[in-house]
Amino acid sequence: MTATPDDCLARNEWICGEYLSTRRSILGDAVVQHLQLTVAAVLIGLAIAVPLAVAARRWRWAAGPVLGITTVLYTIPSLAMFSLLLPVYGLSASIVIAGLVFYSLTLLVRNILAGLRAVPEETRQAARGMGYGPVRLLLAVELPLALPAAMAGLRIATVSAVSLVTIGAIVGYGGLGNLIYSGMNTYFKAQVLTASVLCVIIAVAADLLLLLVQRYATPWTRAVGE
Amino acid sequence: MNTLAGAWEWLTDGANWSGEGGIGNRLTQHLYLTGVCLALSCLIALPVALVLGHIGKGGALAVNISNIGRAVPTFAVLVLLLLSPIGGYGSWPTIIALVLFAVPPLLTNAYVGMRGVDRDVVRAARGMGMTGRQLLTGVEIPLALPLILTGVRIAAVQLVATATIAALAGGGGLGRIITAGFNLASTSQVVAGALLVAVFALLVEGLFEAGQRLAPSWARDRG
Incomplete structure (x- = not known):
């Protein structure tokens, strides 16, 4: 190649079709990593949050510490969180996932607990009267009724996680954040803009997907509300 | 535990506290950045939210803006601003990115607070012949104050935490x-820095908490 090609990459433009076509695999890998980190974090967060919320609902004394600790975790800055976990996990994707799990816990526990607390006492008594044991009461009555509030928390947690993954760039596992970070250092406008837009698209798509799941999973709320 | 001991050693080493990159200077930068951004975002968000809440319009906007704000990574906004023409103006890219980040919670909380004022009270005030301005400053704002302050507190704590991102883009502060x-x-050193930021964030949270406890009972958050 002798002369510099006069395309939008050489001119360093914000919007560049050339970039999309030539870096497709890099973008694809970044999106996949972004999704993996987000999904892993949210699923683990959910797996921890549900028992915590159920415990906080069941035993009054547990509610204070559970809410307190998760709130404190939430105030730790993401950059600091990822660096504080450095000695524990070393330089790996687990750092980012663990950090995101901590953040999602606050939102999830709060919302699930609020949902569980909103289950009317009469409903609970009616279920008991029908011979429901504590486990069946929880699984068949309380958790389904807490679903709308829990899903609201899940949506917020997921959207926040998508946006926070970008900070993972500091440890090299930031999905699209890696591209933003390296684009900043090389002053590569098209890369930064494309990665940022993809980030927002992922967040919005995840939110809509969860909204659809919520509508499908809680058909009874459709007739009443809206 | 070795890491924690190392972090403590780093923190207690006097040499790390002085100079351009010292803890003292970084702390001042962080405080300045947070303070400026909080003030600016309050100046932007609160009047809009109070007026919208007073006339009862734009509710969907006020609530949705906070959802949109969450979906846009602050880091991405910061880098985009840095690479744009604004990037040449010192710390303005950081300040703008942080203000954009802090406005949504302020706006949403203040609006929800304004709309949460008991409609009967508002009607009673109207019936007493209060003008719109009197209603706003004498009835609605005082009653909405707890939620407005909750929004300010959330914004302040999140600003302290998020201001660290400025460092990723070469800005100042504890990051x-x-x-x-x-x-x-x-x-x-990484752990020491992280501890400093975390303590700072918790301190701000504590300050607001204390402020709320000391405030007269009507200004407290009952939620």
Whole structure:
């Protein structure tokens, strides 16, 4: 190649079709990593949050510490969180996932607990009267009724996680954040803009997907509300 | 535990406190950045939210803006601003990115607070012949104050935490201690920086908490 090609990459433009076509695999890998980190974090967060919320609902004394600790975790800055976990996990994707799990816990526990607390006492008594044991009461009555509030928390947690993954760039596992970070250092406008837009698209798509799941999973709320 | 001991050693070393990159200077930068951004975002968000809440319009906007704000990574906004023409103006890219980040919670909380004022009270005030302005300053704002302050508190704590991101883009503040630690591969310095930011954030949270406890009972958050 002798002369510099006069395309939008050489001119360093914000919007560049050339970039999309030539870096497709890099973008694809970044999106996949972004999704993996987000999904892993949210699923683990959910797996921890549900028992915590159920415990906080069941035993009054547990509610204070559970809410307190998760709130404190939430105030730790993401950059600091990822660096504080450095000695524990070393330089790996687990750092980012663990950090995101901590953040999602606050939102999830709060919302699930609020949902569980909103289950009317009469409903609970009616279920008991029908011979429901504590486990069946929880699984068949309380958790389904807490679903709308829990899903609201899940949506917020997921959207926040998508946006926070970008900070993972500091440890090299930031999905699209890696591209933003390296684009900043090389002053590569098209890369930064494309990665940022993809980030927002992922967040919005995840939110809509969860909204659809919520509508499908809680058909009874459709007739009443809206 | 070695790391924590190392971090403590780093923190208690007097040499790390002075100079351009010292803890003292970084702390001042962080405080300044947070303060300026909080003031600016309050100036932008609160009047809009109070007026919207008063006339009862734009509710969907006020609530949705906070959802949109969450979906846009602050880091991405910061880098985009840096690469745009604004990037040449010192710390303005950081300030703008942080203000954009802090406005949504302020706006949403203040609006929800204004709309949450008991409609009967508002009607009673109207019936007493209060003008719109009197209603706003004498009835609605005082009653909405707890939620407005909750919004300010959330914004302040999140600003302290998020201001560290400025360091990723070469800005000042406590985040620089963390990124410098990364570049030096010094885990103890990274952890020390992280501890400083976390303590700062918790301190701000504590200050607001204390302020709310000391405030007269009607200005407290009952939620």
